[in-house]
């Protein structure tokens with residue numbers, strides 16, 4: 001069984017999402033030591049913005065980079081994604097990765113009834129880290145475009161039940177940071193086994 005571990009925080013050792021994705025992977029690996037983990041750090045090794053040169057075609061080096069990212073995703077049974085909120089949505093580095101994953105003919109196809117997802121059956125677990133509070137009913141709920149965006153993008157390719165672990169209010173103060181992070185780490189440690 002293969003697990004793809006994706007981080008996208010630009011904050012290095014100070015990141016909140018990184019320890020959470022690490023805890024998720026550790027939890028799943030402890031339950032299934034044979035789990036084959038592939039790691040991709042989109043902040044230290046960013047994929048470039050998608051351009052025409054990266055679109056499927058004649059096999060140029062630019063396309064090879066895109067295909068490698070797509071193949072890693074296609075091969076994975078479980079995908080763990082660190083998704084910080086930057087300016088109300090996901091980091092552009094993570095968007096560049098999504099631009100490789102949502103590929104017609106590979107993860108979705110067009111039919112006479114509209115688009116159909118082809119990537120169902122994968123387990124996707126997402127660690128969301130947010131400075132403010134965006135939960136249902138909060139004044140900023142309508143500005144939440146991390147969880148809502150990822151749910152829409154994943155549903156489009158057939159993944160309807162992603163699991164979310166959310167640490168929020170991280171910038172409100174040190175106590176809130178500690179409480180949110182430890183709550184998320186606890187949830188990670190209690191995830192159902194792979």
Ligand SMILES: Cc1cc2nc3c(=O)[nH]c(=O)nc-3n(C[C@H](O)[C@H](O)[C@H](O)COP(=O)(O)O)c2cc1C
Pocket residue numbers: 009010011014015016017018083084085086087088089129130131132133170171
């Ligand atoms: C460039 C940047 C933009 C941010 N924009 C937002 C924002 O729009 N809303 C918010 O609640 N927090 C925002 N934050 C705070 C982050 O969500 C918070 O620092 C969180 O810990 C980021 O996750 P990470 O630590 O895994 O990188 C921003 C942080 C950075 C660095």
